[in-house]
Amino acid sequence: MVQIQAKLNPGYGRWTPFWFLAPAVLALLVIGIYPTISALVTSFRRYNITRPRDGFPFVGLENYVNVLSDQTFWQSLGLTARFFLTVLPFELFFGICIALLLHRPGLGMLRALARVSLVVPLATTYAVVGLIGRLVFNRDFGIANQFLNAIGVGGLDWLGSTTGAFIAIAIMDIWQWTPFCALIFLAGLSMVPVEIEEAARLETSSKTAMLRHVQLPYLLPGLTAMLILRSADILKLFDMVFVMTRGGPGSATDLVSIYIQRVGFRIFDMGTASAQAILLLIVTIVLSRLYIKLIYKEIE
Amino acid sequence: MMSMTLRRILHGLGLLVVLCFTLFPFYWMVSSSFKDQTDLLASPPVWLFTPTLSNYTDIFADEKVFGAIVNSLIVATLTTALSVLLGAPAAYALARFNFRGKSDLWFWFISNRMISPIVLALPVYILALQLKLLDTHLVLILIYLTFNLPIVVWICTDQFRSIPIELEQAARLDGADQFTIFRKIYVPLGLPGIAVSAIFSFIFSWNELLYALVLTRRSVQTAPVIATSFMSGYELPWGKIMATGTVIVLPVTIFALLVSKHMVRGLTMGATK
Secondary structure (H helix, E strand, C coil): CCHHHHHHHCCCCHHHHHHHHHHEEEEEEEHHHHHHHHHHCCCCEEECCHHHHHCCCCCHHHHHHHCCCCCCHHHHHHHHHHCCCCCCCEEEHHHHHHHHHHHHHCCCHHHHHHCCCCHHHHHHHHHHHHHHHHHCCCCCCHHHHHHHHHHHCCCCCCHHHHHHHHHHHHHHHHHHHHHHHHHHHHHHHHHHHHHHHHHHHHHCCCCCHHHHHHHHHHHHHHHHHHHHHHHHHHHHHCCCHHHHHEEEEEEEECCCCHHHHHHHHHEEEEHHHHHHHHHHHHHHHHHHHHHHHHHHHCCC | CCCHHHHHHCCCHHHHHHHHHHHHHHHHHHHHHHCCCCHHHHCCCCCCCCCCCCCHHHHHHHHHHHHHHHHHHHHHHHHHHHHHHHHHHHHHHHHHCCCCCHHHHHHHHHHHHHHHHHHHHHHHHHHHHHHCCCCCCHHHHHHHHHHHHHHHHHHHHHHHHHHHHHHHHHHHHHHCCHHHHHHHHHHHHHHHHHHHHHHHHHHHHCCCCHHHHHHHCCCCCHHHHHHCCCCCCCCHHHHHHHHHHHHHHHHHHHHHHHCHHHHHHHCCCCCCC
């Protein structure tokens, strides 16, 4: 491939690509890498902004030792994992259902409309999703409770109770990200060659057999992408939860990004927060390596 | 034959459920923004009500809200422009040249998509504090490049690769240099890709909350920050909050509908086509 392309595109100077790349690379180095290194340095210091008089002495691995022995940090990681494991099955299940509905021929207009409507949750500003959540799950007049009252179950103090708050943020996440899974599954379904699909339809009328033997192979790459991207996104998840619950009540919705934010910007313990952030970064790098390895074919 | 009709009806019902699922929260926000306080707090909820524009006149009279929307516009527009300016040439190099370390570089661009903003927010806050850049448009414009540049680079690389290389070869035979080729061939022919990436970049910047929350104070607060700031105090002005939410979400929804075909590619950085 290299030779072919060299033949196709000869006669440029050795430094030509450099000039095209330099601005972007330089920008990302300055705004991405430099702060990361700076966070790494801070993570080895005692660094509380509210106490500048103490100076910011290097303390070796002290912050890391503290973080790794900090119950709350582990709890927030555990909670983040639990959140991931709670929302993902729903998003995948609803996602595949919606994708199958949209893939099925007939009812063109309605189908197109439903397909386009999937974009709406995805584009909604995450913070505004949080605001909507606050309104919908309001204890006194929120529509969620009014609905529960109407069917005779009785209202819940959603955002004021540990389980309620967790379920509420999970529902908002499922609302926002199910369309993402649906669109990826739909893309996978439309990759199935028409002849194969039609041949299979003649062989079997069973929808599940069709899904398992014909369509599943085309859905798997998308599924891997979803697993990794959703886990990275939930590690990043901040806006919606911050607006809805600020991590509360207590630590019921204290996902890892919310917790680090609080340590850094409420307690202003930058040293500890940086150590936490570096640990989070390591997890993310492992994830993104995995993602790239599994998903992307080597760029030619 | 009967079962065919039945299936069709079920299919239609299913699609309607999908529509309700995706649009209900959005509808609830918009309709709430046209309700007065009594209708908002009504129990059971009112579905038919006399709409009022008072929430909108309130927020547009509110300098803070108006200023925040202007701030969001400034930041999102400039960071988008900068991302395209820096990202498109880089995408061209990645699409059409071979050099050592190319795939590493490309992966590095892509992996920026995965990094949690909180990782950068801490050191950038300290740096901005030292450089007296806190509460400026500049710091947000620059930090937003960390997620906008990768998206522009990815989408444009893909687009540029689809441009026939013969055009470039012909131009080179005519004596055009690399920069002219980029300007005269790749920019105009790659315009659809550049536009899509710009729209994504705008949406992501417009929607961002965490950086804006920690890096701004008073004068540069963006729209999501202002919307969040309503959420304190005892009696919440729900109508105003939902009107602000609607005003924030509406422009990006329109943009997103424009690029709805590319939505998956934009969100996955091209993992699925």
